[in-house]
Amino acid sequence: MRHTRGIRLLTSGLLLASLLATAACGLSASGEDTSGEPERTGRIAGQITFRTLQLKPNFTEYVQGVIDAFEKEHPDVRVKWEDVPGEGYNEKLVADAQAGTLPDVVNLNTDSFQLLADRGMLADVAALDPKARADFVPGAWDQYRLPGRSGVYAYPWYVTPEILTFNARLYRAAGLDPDKPPTSVEQYFDHAERIADRSGGRYAAFMADPQGRLPGDWQKMGVPILDERRDAFVFDTPKAVEWVERMRDLYAKGAMPRESLTGSQDINQLYGSGRLVFGPGSPGFIKDIKDNAPKVYRETAVAPAVTGKLGHIGIYTQSLGIRKGTRHVDAAVEFAKWVTNGPNQVAFSKAATIYPSNSRGLDDPYFSDRGDGSDPETVARVVGAEQLREAGLDANTPVEWTNQVGDAVNREMHRAIKGDVRPADAVRRAQEAANRILRNQRDR
Amino acid sequence: MNRTTPAGLAGRYLTLCLMLVVMLGPIVWQLLTSLKSRQESVYDGLLPSSPTLENYSRVAESFPLFAYVGNTLVVCALAVVSNCLFASMGGYALSRAGWRGRQVVFTVLVATLMFPFESVMISMFLTVRSMGLADTLVGVWLPGAVSVLNLFIMRAAFLAVPREMEEAAVLDGASEWQRFTRVFLPSAKGALAVVCITSFMGAWDDFLWPLIVLTNSENYTLQLGLKALSGSSLVNDPRLVAAGAIAALLPMMLLFFCLQRYFFKGVGEGSIKT
Numbered sequence: 249m250r251h252t253r254g255i256r257l258l259t260s261g262l263l264l265a266s267l268l269a270t271a272a273c274g275l276s277a278s279g280e281d282t283s284g285e286p287e288r289t290g291r292i293a294g295q296i297t298f299r300t301l302q303l304k305p306n307f308t309e310y311v312q313g314v315i316d317a318f319e320k321e322h323p324d325v326r327v328k329w330e331d332v333p334g335e336g337y338n339e340k341l342v343a344d345a346q347a348g349t350l351p352d353v354v355n356l357n358t359d360s361f362q363l364l365a366d367r368g369m370l371a372d373v374a375a376l377d378p379k380a381r382a383d384f385v386p387g388a389w390d391q392y393r394l395p396g397r398s399g400v401y402a403y404p405w406y407v408t409p410e411i412l413t414f415n416a417r418l419y420r421a422a423g424l425d426p427d428k429p430p431t432s433v434e435q436y437f438d439h440a441e442r443i444a445d446r447s448g449g450r451y452a453a454f455m456a457d458p459q460g461r462l463p464g465d466w467q468k469m470g471v472p473i474l475d476e477r478r479d480a481f482v483f484d485t486p487k488a489v490e491w492v493e494r495m496r497d498l499y500a501k502g503a504m505p506r507e508s509l510t511g512s513q514d515i516n517q518l519y520g521s522g523r524l525v526f527g528p529g530s531p532g533f534i535k536d537i538k539d540n541a542p543k544v545y546r547e548t549a550v551a552p553a554v555t556g557k558l559g560h561i562g563i564y565t566q567s568l569g570i571r572k573g574t575r576h577v578d579a580a581v582e583f584a585k586w587v588t589n590g591p592n593q594v595a596f597s598k599a600a601t602i603y604p605s606n607s608r609g610l611d612d613p614y615f616s617d618r619g620d621g622s623d624p625e626t627v628a629r630v631v632g633a634e635q636l637r638e639a640g641l642d643a644n645t646p647v648e649w650t651n652q653v654g655d656a657v658n659r660e661m662h663r664a665i666k667g668d669v670r671p672a673d674a675v676r677r678a679q680e681a682a683n684r685i686l687r688n689q690r691d692r
Numbered sequence: 693m694n695r696t697t698p699a700g701l702a703g704r705y706l707t708l709c710l711m712l713v714v715m716l717g718p719i720v721w722q723l724l725t726s727l728k729s730r731q732e733s734v735y736d737g738l739l740p741s742s743p744t745l746e747n748y749s750r751v752a753e754s755f756p757l758f759a760y761v762g763n764t765l766v767v768c769a770l771a772v773v774s775n776c777l778f779a780s781m782g783g784y785a786l787s788r789a790g791w792r793g794r795q796v797v798f799t800v801l802v803a804t805l806m807f808p809f810e811s812v813m814i815s816m817f818l819t820v821r822s823m824g825l826a827d828t829l830v831g832v833w834l835p836g837a838v839s840v841l842n843l844f845i846m847r848a849a850f851l852a853v854p855r856e857m858e859e860a861a862v863l864d865g866a867s868e869w870q871r872f873t874r875v876f877l878p879s880a881k882g883a884l885a886v887v888c889i890t891s892f893m894g895a896w897d898d899f900l901w902p903l904i905v906l907t908n909s910e911n912y913t914l915q916l917g918l919k920a921l922s923g924s925s926l927v928n929d930p931r932l933v934a935a936g937a938i939a940a941l942l943p944m945m946l947l948f949f950c951l952q953r954y955f956f957k958g959v960g961e962g963s964i965k966t
Contacts, residue, residue, distance in 0.1 A: 299907075302920060304755075304909060304920055305754045305755045305920065305921075306754075306927045330907045330908060330909065331909055331920070332903070332907075333903065333916060333919035333920045334919075335899070335919050336899065336900050336903045336904075336919075339810075339813070339900060339903070339904065340903055340904050342814065343813065343814050343817045343904045346814050346817070346818065347814075347817060347818055347821050347826075349821070349826070516735070516928065517735050520733065520734065520735030520736075521733070521735040521736050522736075532928075536928045539730070539928075539929060540733065540734040540735065540928070540929065540930060540931075541733040541734065541735050541736070542731070542732075542733060543733055543736070544733070544735075600927070
C-alpha cells in the first residue's frame with residue numbers, strides 16, 4: 249500500500265505542481281466559492297453527487313447497496329454515484345475544483361485530501377457534526393485536522409493497516425525462526441543480512457527503494473523528524489546515518505534485488521515467484537498472493553508490523569470530504585456519515601481486504617477470529633485489526649514531509665545506497681534540501 | 693547493389709529476430725498471462741499450465757467492454773473523419789494557395805506544439821464545459837478534431853506534388869476545388885492514411901483528457917474502463933488486466949493490417965515519384 253502510494257506520488261507530483269501553477273493564473277471565472285462555512289438547515293433533501301476512487305467494477309454491488317439503503321431511509325435525497333480510476337484522480341479533482349464541479353461527497357486518499365484541504369475546498373465536518381468524533385478509532389479522526397486551523401475536514405473511511413508479511417519457507421532456509429519475526433528496524437536489517445548470507449543469490453530480503461521506508465524507519469528508530477516547533481527538519485542524527493550505512497551495506501551484499509533501487513521491479517511478481525522474503529506490508533497483498541500465487545501463499549506468514557521504538561503503527565485512512573460549496577449540506581453530511589458508519593464499514597471489509605476506521609465496526613467478531621491460525625488471510629485480518637486499535641498519528645508521515653521533501657531525501661538516499669556518496673554527507677544534504685523546501689513553502 | 697555475404701545475411705536476420713522478440717515479447721507475455729487459469733500462479737513460468745479463455749469472459753462480465761469499445765469507436769470515428777478533412781484542407785491552404793501571412797500562421801501553429809498538454813488541460817476543460825460539452829463524447833473529441841501534427845504531415849505531402857502537375861491541371865481548366873480533390877488528394881493518399889492511423893491511435897489511446905471530461909461511467913472510453921480494472925489498491929488480478937489489454941489491442945491491429953499498405957507508402961512519401 250505504502251509502496252504504490254510512493255510511486256504514484258512521485259509521478260504525479262511534478263505534473264500537479266505545473267497544473268496548479270497554470271490554474272492559479274487566470275480562468276477563475278467559474279471557480280469555487282470558498283468563502284464561509286456551509287450551515288445546516290435541518291432538511292435532508294436534494295440531489296448530491298458522490299465520487300469514489302476506483303471501486304467499480306469490483307465493489308459496484310456493495311456501494312450501490314449502501315446508496316440504495318440511504319435513499320430508502322431519506323426518500324427526498326438522490327445520490328448520483330460516479331467512480332473514477334485511481335490514475336489521474338488528482339488531476340481530475342484539480343480540474344473540477346477549478347471549474348466548480350467538485351462532487352458534494354468525495355472519496356479522498358492522503359494526497360488528494362491535502363490537495364483539496366490546503367486550498368480550502370472542504371467543509372469542516374467537526375463543525376457540521378460535532379458528535380461524529382466518538383465513532384472513530386483514535387488517530388483516524390485527527391488525521392484530518394490541518395496545521396494552524398481548527399476543524400476537521402473529512403470523515404475517515406476505510407483503512408489498510410501495515411503488517412509484516414514474509415515467506416516462512418525462505419525464512420527458515422536462511423536459518424531464522426518464523427515465530428520470531430523482527431520487531432525493530434535494526435533486527436529487520438540483521439535478518440536481511442542473514443538472508444543475504446544464506447540465499448546464494450537465489451532470493452533477496454526486501455526492496456531497496458527507500459521511498460516507502462522513509463521517514464517511517466527513522467521514526468521507528470527514534471530519530472526525530474522535526475523540531476518541537478515543527479519548523480525545521482532535524483533528522484540528521486547518527487541513527488539516521490546508521491540506517492543509510494546499513495542500507496548501503498545490505499544493498500552491496502545482495503539483500504535487495506539490484507534493480508529494486510529505482511522501484512522499477514514489481515514486488516508482487518518477485519514475492520509471488522519466491523524470490524523475495526519480505527512482501528509488501530498490507531493485508532490486501534495477502535489476498536493478491538492467495539489469488540495469484542497459491543503456492544507461495546501457503547508458505548506465507550503474517551506478523552505485526554515492525555514498529556521499533558514507537559510500538560505502534562501509523563494510520564492512513566481513505567476519507568470522505570464534503571465540498572464547501574455544496575448546496576445540500578444536510579444530505580451530504582448525512583450521507584457521508586451513513587457510508588462511514590459501523591455496519592456499512594464492516595460490510596465493506598467483508599467484501600474487500602480493508603478495515604473499518606469506525607471503532608464500533610472494528611469490534612465486530614470478524615476482526616478477532618483467528619480460525620485455527622493456519623490461514624494467512626485470516627491471521628492477517630486479526631493482526632491488522634489489533635494493530636489498528638493502537639495506531640497513532642505520531643507514526644504517520646508528518647504533513648511537513650511533502651512529496652517534494654520525500655523526493656529530495658530519496659535522491660540523496662539513492663546515491664548513498666549505491667555507494668556514490670558517504671552516508672553522513674547524504675543525510676546532511678537531504679536535511680538541507682528538506683529545510684529549503686519547507687522554508688519556501690512557509691514563505692509562500 | 694552491393695552483394696551480401698551469407699554471414700551478413702544471417703546477421704541481418706538475427707538482428708531482425710532479436711528486434712521481433714523485443715517488440716513482441718511484452719505482448720506475447722500479456723497474451724500468455726491472460727490465458728492462465730485461476731488455479732495456477734501468475735508469477736511462475738511463462739506458459740499457462742491449463743490454458744483457459746475464462747479471463748476474457750470475466751472481463752466482459754465485470755465491466756461493459758463492448759459499451760466502452762463503442763464509446764471509443766465513436767470518438768475515433770469523429771477524430772479520423774475530422775482530422776482527414778481539416779488536416780488536408782488546412783494543409784492545402786498552407787502549402788499552395790498564394791496568400792499573405794501563411795508562413796506566419798504555420799509558424800504559430802507549429803509553435804503551439806511546444807505547449808505540453810497538461811499546461812492547457814484545465815483551460816481546455818473550462819472551455820469545453822462552458823460549451824455544455826462536459827461529460828459528452830463530443831467534448832472528448834473536440835480539442836483533438838484537427839491536430840497540428842496532421843496539418844504538418846498533409847502540408848509536407850502537398851508540397852511534394854510537382855508544380856508542373858498543378859499547372860497542367862490549370863491549363864486543362866480545373867478549378868481550385870477540382871485541383872484539390874482530383875490532383876492533390878490522390879497524390880497524398882499515403883499521407884492521408886498516416887493521418888487516419890495516427891488520429892485513430894491518438895483517440896484510442898488517450899486517457900487523461902477523457903478522464904477529465906467524462907464523469908458518468910456509462911460514457912467511459914475503453915482506456916478509462918481498462919484503468920478501472922488495473923491499478924486498484926484493493927484488487928489486483930494480472931490475468932484480468934492482461935485479458936482486458938489484449939482485447940483492447942485487437943481493433944488497433946485490425947485497422948493497421950487493413951491500412952498497412954498505405955501506411956508504409958505514406959511514410960516514404962515525398963521522396964521520389966516514379
